[in-house]
Amino acid sequence: EAMEWGVYPHQGNLMDTLLQRSALRHVANAHTPTMLMHGENDNDVPIAEAEQFYIALKDVGTEAVMVRYPREGHGIRESKHIVDSIDRSIKWYEKHFAKFKN
Numbered sequence: 001e002a003m004e005w006g007v008y009p010h011q012g013n014l015m016d017t018l019l020q021r022s023a024l025r026h027v028a029n030a031h032t033p034t035m036l037m038h039g040e041n042d043n044d045v046p047i048a049e050a051e052q053f054y055i056a057l058k059d060v061g062t063e064a065v066m067v068r069y070p071r072e073g074h075g076i077r078e079s080k081h082i083v084d085s086i087d088r089s090i091k092w093y094e095k096h097f098a099k100f101k102n
Contacts, residue, residue: 023053024052024053024056027053027056027057027059027060027062028060030057030060030062031062032062033062033063033064033092033096034057034062034063034064034065035064035065035066035067035088035089035092036050036053036054036064036065036066036067037066037067037069037076037085037088038050038066038067038068038069038072039068039069039071039072039073039074039075039076040068040069040070040071040072041070041071041072041073042072042073042074043073043074044073044074045074047068050066051066054066065092067084067085067088069081069084069085
């Protein structure tokens with residue numbers, strides 16, 4: 001069943017539920033280092049939402065990095081961006097999981 005703007009055709013308005021579940025609403029509880037990767041042409045989740053979350057994470061003192069991929073939509077498709085996202089992910093995990101070695 002399709003939902004648009006928090007409204008299911010037969011269930012009424014769910015905006016209150018969506019707002020309660022919003023990551024921005026709970027950002028003060030976010031302590032895990034976070035890397036956001038986002039396509040600049042994402043039509044499903046506007047990049048402005050990722051930017052707001054990134055800024056909010058920084059504002060509460062959570063380590064955060066945001067990577068923007070030009071020409072990408074909701075998913076990374078260009079080969080060089082795929083390689084870049086994998087490389088960044090590996091480095092991110094190596095950095096943050098190094099304390100768990102041995």
